[in-house]
Amino acid sequence: MKALADTLKDLAAPTTSDSVWTQACFSGSGPADLERWRQSGGKIYNGKVRDLVITPQKVLMIHSDRLSAFDRFIGYVPFKGVILTHICRFWFDSLRQVVPNHFRSSPHDRVLEVEPLTPVKTEVVVRGYLAGSIMRAYDAGEREFCGVKLPDGLRAYQKLPEPIITPTTKAAAFEHDENTNAADLIANGVCSAAEWQTITTMAFRVFQHGQTVFAKAGWILADTKYEFGRDASGGIKLMDEVHTPDSSRLWESATYAGRCSEKLAPIMLDKENIRRFLMDQGFSGHGPVPQVPRAEFIKLALIYLHVLEALTGEKLQVNPTKAQTLTSIL
Ligand SMILES: Nc1ncnc2c1ncn2[C@@H]1O[C@H](COP(=O)(O)OP(=O)(O)OP(=O)(O)O)[C@@H](O)[C@H]1O
Ligand SMILES: [Mg+2]
Numbered sequence: 001m002k003a004l005a006d007t008l009k010d011l012a013a014p015t016t017s018d019s020v021w022t023q024a025c026f027s028g029s030g031p032a033d034l035e036r037w038r039q040s041g042g043k044i045y046n047g048k049v050r051d052l053v054i055t056p057q058k059v060l061m062i063h064s065d066r067l068s069a070f071d072r073f074i075g076y077v078p079f080k081g082v083i084l085t086h087i088c089r090f091w092f093d094s095l096r097q098v099v100p101n102h103f104r105s106s107p108h109d110r111v112l113e114v115e116p117l118t119p120v121k122t123e124v125v126v127r128g129y130l131a132g133s134i135m136r137a138y139d140a141g142e143r144e145f146c147g148v149k150l151p152d153g154l155r156a157y158q159k160l161p162e163p164i165i166t167p168t169t170k171a172a173a174f175e176h177d178e179n180t181n182a183a184d185l186i187a188n189g190v191c192s193a194a195e196w197q198t199i200t201t202m203a204f205r206v207f208q209h210g211q212t213v214f215a216k217a218g219w220i221l222a223d224t225k226y227e228f229g230r231d232a233s234g235g236i237k238l239m240d241e242v243h244t245p246d247s248s249r250l251w252e253s254a255t256y257a258g259r260c261s262e263k264l265a266p267i268m269l270d271k272e273n274i275r276r277f278l279m280d281q282g283f284s285g286h287g288p289v290p291q292v293p294r295a296e297f298i299k300l301a302l303i304y305l306h307v308l309e310a311l312t313g314e315k316l317q318v319n320p321t322k323a324q325t326l327t328s329i330l
Contacts, residue, residue: 122185
């Protein structure tokens with residue numbers, strides 16, 4: 001076992017060969033694993049980040065090191081899948097008493113075993129601060145978002161009077177999600193009015209829990225995205241990932257007010273770091289993906305690791321070889 005922080009720092013050395021780097025990045029489950037799972041009756045779904053093995057009894061979520069941004073594949077962030085698996089373990093455990101969720105166990109550093117649910121096909125975005133796409137639209141004069149009105153006079157990155165939900169449709173992998181609203185979701189049969197009520201109540205509760213726990217680690221959970229599904233008896237449960245730096249905006253609390261008053265963006269501990277790097281290269285989802293230096297990928301891995309370790313209070317130790325292979329887990 002070795003501290004993952006040390007493994008990442010070793011990888012960052014300019015002397016790291018291409019083959020060592022490639023071995024450190026887990027691109028996804030290999031053909032032999034996939035074939036074995038298919039033969040035992042599993043259906044395979046390859047998402048942007050995770051591979052799913054779906055059987056009627058259970059779903060295995062296998063976290064790769066694939067990085068997507070602007071709905072495009074950007075490259076591999078070594079050990080990101082391991083870190084995300086541990087972050088999800090932490091949150092689903094900590095949410096056990098807050099809302100029903102799909103988590104059962106984690107049989108491997110990259111794998112969550114979860115209850116199979118039928119997805120409610122919407123991404124439930126909860127926002128506590130003015131940021132991202134709604135900040136840009138607000139600057140351009142828009143005030144109503146997914147059926148919710150915001151007051152005049154809000155400044156960039158400011159806390160909203162209260163958290164709001166701006167749902168999006170759920171597009172196929174690598175297609176773009178679109179903003180929607182409760183009325184359309186219900187009219188289109190995505191969920192019933194009663195289910196939407198349950199989903200929003202649960203989403204606000206999970207968000208509040210997340211903000212409280214992150215605040216203790218010194219961070220602001222500015223916004224995040226949840227997914228929900230129905231279990232065999234129709235009950236709504238929280239599924240997918242929760243409060244990861246892939247699905248959330250996380251800002252440093254200590255510097256937040258000072259930076260806002262200087263009209264600077266908060267210090268960010270999330271995927272926004274790579275989005276900014278890409279935007280600086282003139283890329284925002286269209287045309288060829290720019291070459292990303294390894295140093296940027298390592299920087300992102302260390303930020304994600306920092307989030308995990310501050311939440312758990314422990315240094316993550318991994319067996320680097322075992323974390324890159326999936327032993328028989330079905
Ligand atoms: N308990 C569950 N039962 C069934 N499906 C699940 C469950 N939890 C999560 N999922 C689905 O697993 C997939 C996770 O993989 P990933 O996030 O990599 O996919 P993705 O490319 O983002 O796809 P999508 O755009 O559909 O979310 C998502 O499609 C999510 O809806
Ligand atoms: Mg996803």
